[in-house]
Amino acid sequence: MIRTIIFDMDGVLVDTEPLHHDAFFRHFAELGIPMSREEYATFLGSSTRNVYQLLKQQFNLTEDVETLIQRKREHFARAFEADTTLELLPGARALIEELHRAGVPLQLASSASKETIGRVFGRFGLYPYFDNLVSGEDFPKSKPDPAIFLHAAALAGLAPAECLVIEDSANGVTAAKAAGMYCVGYRSEHSEGQDLHHADHVVAHLGQLKAAQLLAMGRES
Structure with a gap:
């Protein structure tokens, strides 16, 4: 689950x-x-x-x-x-807000630095929606090493099998699967050339994802 x-x-x-x-x-x-x-x-x-x-x-x-x-x-x-034109990707805010209303705890596990994460979360007001923010700068190895996802699970107090990861890169999908987590690959126009075939489920737009659907996905594996 x-x-x-x-x-x-x-x-x-x-x-x-x-x-x-x-x-x-x-x-x-x-x-x-x-x-x-x-x-x-x-x-x-x-x-x-x-x-x-x-x-x-x-x-x-x-x-x-x-x-x-x-x-x-x-x-x-x-x-x-x-850059004054930078916005959240289509469907991102709606999905975050829906998951938050449903009481689903959210974690961030990004290879970005804490400084970059802070810039993005500050500009777009994302802090209230996430329980934990994990930066790749704190780990000796990057994705596809699973350490960052395992740490996010530990902070949430959950087993890896209870976690679902949304990723757009081949390295990220590999890391999520190595961590023993269900993974949704996001094949957007910005992930050109990324091999996401090993994700459990792949979407082309975040609007294709709903809270109830994501929570049920673990039962598919």
Whole structure:
């Protein structure tokens, strides 16, 4: 039986990926790092820390990881504050509000930094709806490692089998399944190229999901 819903943030609640893309590629240009679209796509669902740990080793970067992270976050912060058009993805607020009215506890498990989560939750007034916010920056490994989802379940005081995850990335779906959780894959226009076939259920719009339907999904597995 499903007793809590765990949301990813980027690509599920809000599409900040273009802002992250811009911040990363501005920084890559500063560092002289060549980056293909295909290679960048493999980073989706990973924390910024894990990305720079990998790049530091791959390209023998002289800056320490903390310095690299801070520079990328500076680029992101400027882009976020300048973007007045950013909105929650279609159906996100309605689904959150419906689940909240139904008394379903909500958790966030995002690879984003606490700073980015705070920016998004502050701008869109999401704090009242969520019991716990878990950031990937607190874990040594990013999704597809299941640690972030297992921690969210522990904070909720529930077994993994009682948790349902909504994810838009292949890494996120893999992590949810590795954690022993039911997973809904969200195949939006922003998740192009992400293999979600191993999700238990896939939707193209959050409006396709209803509270009663989500709570019943665990009985399908």
